[in-house]
Amino acid sequence: MTFDLVANDPRTKARAGVVHTDHGPIETPIFMPVGTAGTVKAVQQRDLKDDIQAQIILGNTYHLYLRPGLEVLSKAGGLHQFNGWDRPILTDSGGYQVYSLSGTRKIKEEGVKFRSHIDGSQHLFSPEGVMDIQRTIGADIIMAFDECTPWPCEYSYAARSLDMTHRWLKRCIQRFDSTEGHYGYSQTLFPIVQGSTFKDLRVKSAEFIAEQGREGNAIGGLSVGEPAELMYEMTELVCDILPKDKPRYLMGVGTPANILENIALGVDMFDCVMPTRNARNGMLFTTQGIMNIANKKWADDFTPIDEELGGYVSTFYSRSYVRHLFHSKEMLGPQIASIHNLTFYLWLVKQAREQILAGTFREWKEKMVKQVMTRL
Amino acid sequence: MTFDLVANDPRTKARAGVVHTDHGPIETPIFMPVGTAGTVKAVQQRDLKDDIQAQIILGNTYHLYLRPGLEVLSKAGGLHQFNGWDRPILTDSGGYQVYSLSGTRKIKEEGVKFRSHIDGSQHLFSPEGVMDIQRTIGADIIMAFDECTPWPCEYSYAARSLDMTHRWLKRCIQRFDSTEGHYGYSQTLFPIVQGSTFKDLRVKSAEFIAEQGREGNAIGGLSVGEPAELMYEMTELVCDILPKDKPRYLMGVGTPANILENIALGVDMFDCVMPTRNARNGMLFTTQGIMNIANKKWADDFTPIDEELGGYVSTFYSRSYVRHLFHSKEMLGPQIASIHNLTFYLWLVKQAREQILAGTFREWKEKMVKQVMTRL
Incomplete structure (x- = not known):
């Protein structure tokens, strides 16, 4: 994956660019429709392409892992083959759904133990495991396994969680860089900035993420209930630290106004x-x-x-x-x-x-x- | 509406023809997708035309009368304008839904009093009223108001019901022929053969219907639980009596096999x-x-x-x-x-x-x- 920064807006921090993937280009800023379980709900693939003109869609690792499951996805030749979407796909790490959908889950250094919301069966998501799962799903852009802290969140919890997210990131990178895509095209790993709405944690995280030198970077843990102004403050702080020559993806945002305001702060990619x-x-x-x-x-x-x-x-x-x-x-x-x-x-x-x-x-x-x- | 009989199969009673309406031709034999409340459930109008290649769709008078209601349909300029379907439409008389959906209904000579399955409000469907409603909906082909007897059905009930259906038909015809379409294109009224699965009643009804000399004729009250062989027996009996130069519409049928067998007996139009x-x-x-x-x-x-x-x-x-x-x-x-x-x-x-x-x-x-x- 490569990124061409095409233009900088003279009076805001907005940028226009092009992300190049093996499944084609993505013109940024871009919004990515969410295809939870391998389908953008209620929308035909043809309409997604011809009418909506989507350039990239999301898949949810948690949902796809549970249904149809990795065996079917692997036999199909990956998610693109399975659902017929031949443009780029991004998968999240599954962490967010584990925290929000799974009633019982335990977060430990090793990873997260959880029960399926479908049949109650027990599973473990670890940084390494989630890299392997996303290799099998076969998205063009895959996300690091992190903890998305709720809002509001105690400073001490956010700080401890952030350190673990950073340790998990190192494990994700190690696993990702020592494995290859299964289907002949290349995949890339985006790390995720966390730190709740605490400026010092966000700065620390953005610097840590920037240091990893990945092909693109994400901002997570926002749009989880905090006031919009606080979200914009965090986004701006983080965007100013993240490398200019890499795309920036703000996860789970948002209303049309949220999207425009965050574009003005330097965000290139959105999903919601x-x-x-x-x-x-x-x-x-x-x-x-x-x-x-x-x-x-x-x-x-x-x-x-x-x-x-x-x-x-x-x-x-x-x-x-x-x-x-x-x-x-x-x-x-x-x-x-x-x-x-x-x-x-x-x-x-x-x-x-x-x-x-x-x-x-x-x-x-x-x-x-x-x-x-x-x-x- | 006119009907061109294009070909008769040499070894069955199957026919090929073309029904001409002001909204375009219908090549028969034809299957008509059911667009209950002005929408063929889950299907975009464009896909109905381009992918499915539907030539005519149904609307249900009962559903459309209750929602969106005649005021909206009239203001829209009829159902074609309302739902954007510019090919032919056929509406049923609403009778079937009154009998099957409405918990409390009373059938009298005047018509049928029923309560809406949506809000319990009380309504009367009479032969004259149903003609007026279908004039307002604006279908190309509208159906007579009849009683569709359940199966099995006592002979005496079926005989009495049939006589009333025939009296209702005369009232439908009188009202229809003394009114005009609201939207500048012509509409036509199909009468319906009833008589349950009693041969003599079916013969009597088919002869009565044939005598009316309408532009097309329908067969109702079949595919309501009777064995397929009994349905075919009734269809053949009736088709042999109904005029050859008018299209024959078998209402509410059926499985792919039912459709093929009934085509072989001389049926031209189906819905299900x-x-x-x-x-x-x-x-x-x-x-x-x-x-x-x-x-x-x-x-x-x-x-x-x-x-x-x-x-x-x-x-x-x-x-x-x-x-x-x-x-x-x-x-x-x-x-x-x-x-x-x-x-x-x-x-x-x-x-x-x-x-x-x-x-x-x-x-x-x-x-x-x-x-x-x-x-x-």
Whole structure:
């Protein structure tokens, strides 16, 4: 994997670049739809490519490890072959799901023992094991195994956790660098900056991560309940330390405004379940603002969901029709909303990139942050 | 609406024809996907057209009357405008849903009083009212209001019900013929043959229906639990009486074998929820037979769902992947299965038509009935 830094915005820290992988290029800043269990929920692979124009999607190691399991994924020739997505894939380390989904789990130096949320079976995720699992899944970008601390978090816990995350990272790197991809294309390992919302821990972690000299770096443990301003403060602090010539990935972020603000601070890559999860609840992100499409006010609005956005679902289906689908609990409602929201998120980062290239990002960002967060 | 009878199979009673409507032609024999509440469940309109190649879809009067309701449909300019389907639409009369979904309903000469299964509100469906409702929905083909008797059914009940259905038909015709379409294109009314599984009642009804001289005729009250042989006996009896120069629509049928056997008896049009409902439960109809895709045996079968069928979902997604989606309760599973099954049903009737035109229908039908019903 390589990264070309194409442009720096003159008045913010925003950047435009291109990440090159064996499964093709990724133009940054980029939003990566989350394909939890090998599927971006409710979205056909073809629509993900042609309509949404996704350049890279995520897979969740925890979910894929449990189902379909490594044996099937290995026999398939990796996740790309299994789900038919031939552009880049990034997998998380599974840590976040272990902490959030698994009722009983024990974090020790060795790794994390947990029970499957599906059948209660017992498993161990260790730094080495998670590298091996991600080798088998076959993502282009794989993530280090870390502890994502909750928020708020005691300083002493965050400090101890960070040290362990750093020790785990060394083990991840050792395992990753001593193994090879299974499927003939190259994979790369991104380390993750942690440290909760404590400045000194974030600085310490960012410096440690930067020293590892990996091909890209991630920022984790944010957007877990802290105020947005605190998130931006941490992001800026960390981005200023992380190498400029490597892509920076802010994990699990966020609202359209969060994404624009973090782009302005130097973040290149984002992922979040918000566009798809909120879509399933009838919340549509549009170029003009946010709609609760189940609301009665849309019952006889026969205009398209979002004419300006373009794309099939956003211009073909009327607000009235989609409102009816949600009101009638028809599957097609969440399907349309998921494609629409992802199309919007990809449109948003593409627009941001064009504004950065044109040197007009700051003014545009200030206007858009207000516009896209307006409640319609 | 007009009907061109293009070919008669030399060795069965199968026919090939073309129904012409203001929303375009329908090549018969045809299968019509069921779009209950203005949506063929889980299927995008574009995929219905481009992948499934549906030529006409159904809407359910009962569901559409309750949600989104006539006010919205009227403001939208009819169902075609509302859901964006610009090819022909057929609506049922709502009777079947009133009998099956509404807990409390009273059938009287005037019509049927029922309570909404959604909010318990009270409504009356009368022959005249149902004509008006279907005028407002704006389907190209609308159905007479009838009583669909359950099976088994006492002879005396079936006989009395049939007489009422015939009286209702006269009222439907009177209302329909004294009103006009709301949206500038023409609509046509199909009467429905009833009579349970009693030969004399079916003959009486078919003769009565034939006498009305409508542009097309339907056969109702079959595929409600009776043995298939009894259904075929009734279909043949009725088809022999109904005019040859009008399309014949067998309502609510059926399995792939049912469809092929009934084509052989002279039926031109079919609808059924089976391909979509069974899809949502993981039952796939393929050119080679029937698969329960959730079965463990498909876990590491990386071949496409149905290479021979063709089409995006059937050739792009592997059995293993779709099995994983069902196993993981991912929405994409039912979505893929719904498109696949409908593609198969439309393929089946298209193949039947080609075999009729080639004069080879009978041999092909005998082979296919066995092949498509094989459990894989």
